[in-house]
C-alpha cells in the first residue's frame with residue numbers, strides 16, 4: 001500500500017511532522033533520512049535520539065533511507081535546510097507519482113539564486129504542484145502534542161486545503177493560504193531577525209530594546225513583503241509576525257540562541273543556524289527590490305565575521321531617524 005504522506009529529511013522537524021502525519025492519516029508514513037545506519041537505529045529504537053530525543057515515534061512511521069518508499073505518496077514533505085532543497089527536489093523527482101504535491105517545510109532564501117523555497121521547488125520540479133508549510137512551531141512542542149497553528153500555502157487553494165487536511169490533528173492546526181510568497185518571506189526573514197533579537201538579549205540591551213527590535217524588524221520584513229506583492233494579513237499572520245514573535249523571544253530557537261551567544265561575546269560557532277545561512281541572501285533579495293533591511297544587513301555582516309556585535313549596535317543606533325512606517 002502506498003503512503004498518503006511521506007517525509008524526506010529526518011531532522012527534528014521532519015521527525016515531528018512524520019508523527020503528526022501518522023496521527024492525522026492513520027496510515028504508514030515513510031520518514032526518509034540519508035544515513036542508512038542512523039535510520040536503522042531510529043527504526044529499531046523508535047526514537048530519533050540525535051535530533052528529537054525523548055519523543056517516541058508513532059507506530060505508523062517507517063524510518064528508512066530508501067527514497068523509493070515515497071512512490072505513490074500524495075503529499076511529500078521536504079524537511080531539510082533551504083540550501084539543500086534544490087538537490088533534494090532533484091533526488092525525489094524520479095519517485096514522484098502523477099498526483100504528488102511537494103510541500104517545502106524549510107525557512108530561508110537560497111544563496112546564489114536568491115530564490116525563496118516555493119520558487120526553488122517551481123524551478124526544480126516543473127509541473128509538480130508545490131506548497132509551503134511555515135509558522136510558529138518548535139519541533140519539540142509539536143512532538144509533545146502541544147497546540148500549534150501553522151500556515152499551509154499553495155497557489156491553488158484546493159491543493160492548500162487538501163494538504164492542510166492531510167496534516168491536521170486535534171493539536172496541529174494548519175491554516176490554508178494562497179499567498180505563497182508572503183508565507184515564504186515571513187519564514188525567511190524571521191530567522192534572521194531572531195538572531196538580532198538574541199544579540200539584543202545577549203548584549204544586555206534590555207527589554208525595551210527587545211520590543212523595539214521586534215517591531216522595527218517586522219517593519220523591514222513588511223517593506224520587502226510589500227515589494228514582493230505579499231498580502232499584509234499574511235505578514236501579520238502566523239507565518240510572519242507569529243513566527244517572528246516565537247523565534248525572537250525563545251531560547252528554544254537555534255537562531256535566537258546563536259544571537260544570544262554572539263551578543264555575550266562568544267566566538268562565531270562552526271555550525272550556524274538557518275538564519276545565518278540566509279541573512280546575506282535575504283538582504284541581497286531586498287536590495288534587488290530597492291528595499292533597505294538595516295537590521296538584517298547588520299546580522300549578515302556579523303555572522304560573516306565582517307562586523308563585530310558592538311559595531312553592529314553602534315551602526316544601528318547611529319541611523320538617521322525616519323517616519324515609523
Ligand SMILES: NC(=O)C1=CN([C@@H]2O[C@H](COP(=O)(O)OP(=O)(O)OC[C@H]3O[C@@H](n4cnc5c(N)ncnc54)[C@H](OP(=O)(O)O)[C@@H]3O)[C@@H](O)[C@H]2O)C=CC1
Pocket residue numbers: 009010011012013014033034035051079080081082084087088105106107108137138139140274
Ligand atoms: N526544528 C524546528 O523546530 C523547525 C524547523 N523548521 C525548518 O525545517 C528545516 C529543517 O530543520 P530541522 O529539522 O530542525 O533541522 P535538523 O538540523 O534537525 O535536520 C536537518 C535534516 O536535513 C538533513 N539534510 C541536511 N542536508 C541534507 C542534504 N544535502 N540532503 C538530504 N538531507 C539533508 C539532515 O541530515 P543529516 O542528519 O544526515 O545531516 C537532517 O536530517 C529548516 O529549514 C528549519 O528552518 C521549521 C519549523 C520548525
Ligand SMILES: O=C(CO)COP(=O)(O)O
Pocket residue numbers: 107135136137138191194243246247252253254255256273274
Ligand atoms: O522555525 C522555528 C519555529 O517556528 C524554529 O526556529 P529555529 O530554527 O530558530 O530553531
